[in-house]
Amino acid sequence: MTDHAPAPPTGPFDAERSAEIVAGSFAGTPDARLRAVLTSLVRHAHAFVKDVGLTPGEWAAGIRFLTETGHASDATRQEFVLLSDVLGVSSVVETLGNPADDGSTESTVEGPFHLVPSPRRATGDSIDEREAADGEPCLVTGRVVDTAGAPVAGALVDVWQADEEGRYDVQRPGDVPDRNLRGLFTADEDGRFRFRTVVPRHYAIPTDGPVGRLLAATGRHPHRAAHIHLQVRSPGIRTLTTHLFVAGSPHLDSDAVFGVKAGLIREFTTVDDPALAAELGIANPFRHADFPITVRRGPTRTCRRRADR
Numbered sequence: 001m002t003d004h005a006p007a008p009p010t011g012p013f014d015a016e017r018s019a020e021i022v023a024g025s026f027a028g029t030p031d032a033r034l035r036a037v038l039t040s041l042v043r044h045a046h047a048f049v050k051d052v053g054l055t056p057g058e059w060a061a062g063i064r065f066l067t068e069t070g071h072a073s074d075a076t077r078q079e080f081v082l083l084s085d086v087l088g089v090s091s092v093v094e095t096l097g098n099p100a101d102d103g104s105t106e107s108t109v110e111g112p113f114h115l116v117p118s119p120r121r122a123t124g125d126s127i128d129e130r131e132a133a134d135g136e137p138c139l140v141t142g143r144v145v146d147t148a149g150a151p152v153a154g155a156l157v158d159v160w161q162a163d164e165e166g167r168y169d170v171q172r173p174g175d176v177p178d179r180n181l182r183g184l185f186t187a188d189e190d191g192r193f194r195f196r197t198v199v200p201r202h203y204a205i206p207t208d209g210p211v212g213r214l215l216a217a218t219g220r221h222p223h224r225a226a227h228i229h230l231q232v233r234s235p236g237i238r239t240l241t242t243h244l245f246v247a248g249s250p251h252l253d254s255d256a257v258f259g260v261k262a263g264l265i266r267e268f269t270t271v272d273d274p275a276l277a278a279e280l281g282i283a284n285p286f287r288h289a290d291f292p293i294t295v296r297r298g299p300t301r302t303c304r305r306r307a308d309r
């Protein structure tokens with residue numbers, strides 16, 4: 001007794017018609033979207049094998065690589081996401097799923113360092129809790145508006161970043177306060193937000209696993225341009241996950257995960273104004289970046305893949 005419909009007959013295997021034969025085996029898939037995705041996947045996979053003339057030895061090596069990628073993945077490290085990132089798949093999925101053709105701010109990859117929840121902080125607070133950070137003090141300001149220009153009062157602005165040496169808090173446990181350089185801010189009535197921090201440095205994505213070996217074997221560097229992550233959430237708007245990139249940072253033109261978009265790069269200008277610095281509670285001189293954000297009204301389409309952490 002079987003609990004599923006009989007598979008459509010595929011006939012004998014034939015290398016020339018392989019994609020057609022295998023795709024046909026999925027013709028009875030009840031879910032139309034699953035059927036379409038699997039059919040296309042089979043077509044492209046078979047075309048790839050034929051295009052490069054993949055040998056049995058190379059296929060075995062590929063399987064070994066994917067197996068190691070799985071073994072390097074757990075609750076805190078996702079080597080498969082990293083693989084998707086360095087192949088640019090994360091970036092193209094993110095970009096096509098969140099088009100910015102209506103004047104909204106471009107989105108980019110979330111990355112593996114977003115911890116939920118970020119600590120709640122008040123407007124103007126510092127996300128850097130270290131007493132005497134060595135880096136350059138920095139003020140980030142912005143305003144969240146919708147595509148019609150109306151402020152999104154009360155929008156949640158979730159930020160996280162690496163420090164002046166390119167390290168996230170989770171990469172130096174015990175060394176810095178828990179959840180340092182992270183913050184959840186609430187935009188005011190006019191959609192404005194503001195926080196103090198340190199100018200982040202560019203950094204290398206993890207290279208101690210199979211993805212690192214892939215980059216080394218192909219002569220690619222593992223670096224990401226300096227950036228601050230922002231995620232903007234509010235009822236009735238599509239969640240925006242993006243970065244603020246530091247103009248002049250190394251690797252803006254060769255980001256290892258293809259996250260850079262021209263519209264996300266901002267000057268971090270130097271401000272030398274002791275009175276203003278005192279008013280803001282920041283050391284003088286300091287760097288300032290302004291990042292106006294435009295979001296779309298409508299339901300969020302992205303699924304939060306790390307919301308459980």
Ligand code: BEZ
Nearest residue numbers: 085110111112113205257
């Ligand atoms: C990040 O920006 O945090 C990141 C994104 C993709 C891979 C590794 C790190």
Ligand code: FE
Nearest residue numbers: 111113162229
């Ligand atoms: Fe990052």
